[in-house]
Amino acid sequence: MKTKNPGLKLLDKKVDELGLRRQVEDELAQILIEHKIANLRRQQGLTQAALAARSGVSQPMIAQIESGKLSNLTLKTLARTARALGANLKIDLVPHPKPAPRRIRSGQSLAISAPSAARRTIVIARPSRRTTRDIV
Numbered sequence: 001m002k003t004k005n006p007g008l009k010l011l012d013k014k015v016d017e018l019g020l021r022r023q024v025e026d027e028l029a030q031i032l033i034e035h036k037i038a039n040l041r042r043q044q045g046l047t048q049a050a051l052a053a054r055s056g057v058s059q060p061m062i063a064q065i066e067s068g069k070l071s072n073l074t075l076k077t078l079a080r081t082a083r084a085l086g087a088n089l090k091i092d093l094v095p096h097p098k099p100a101p102r103r104i105r106s107g108q109s110l111a112i113s114a115p116s117a118a119r120r121t122i123v124i125a126r127p128s129r130r131t132t133r134d135i136v
Contacts, residue, residue, distance in 0.1 A: 022096075031068065033078070038066040040085045054084035 015024050041051050041062075048066070052059040057077060064070035065081065075091075082089040 034066055034068050036087075037062075037081060037085070040087055041066075044085065046085075051081070051084055055080040057081070 015021055041048070046054075048062040049059045052062045055062075055077075057080065061070065061077070062081075065073060065077075079089050
């Protein structure tokens with residue numbers, strides 16, 4: 001969710017800071033699906049009852065889907081609704097972005113736990129000054 005609006009940029013930053021990116025994107029995707037179903041139905045001049053009859057579900061279920069109040073929308077129901085609207089259902093798996101590697105500055109130490117219960121400290125330094133060493 002990238003934007004030029006300063007208020008939305010701040011919101012975007014806070015979402016990342018709080019670790020809520022996945023939940024926010026899942027919620028937005030759900031809202032988009034609900035709106036797409038309702039818009040396609042209206043464009044085709046169908047009532048909720050007509051769409052329900054075509055997709056083999058009840059009219060109240062179509063109303064719940066479109067309003068976002070259906071908490072357990074199954075893939076099967078979604079596929080039937082898409083088929084009834086003459087639409088294709090597209091499901092995509094998107095990998096999580098990898099966190100940026102943390103840079104260690106010269107002179108900082110990094111503790112690494114070794115399986116042999118020995119604790120090692122590696123000091124990163126410029127090659128001309130110090131070398132990497134193990135402390136047991």
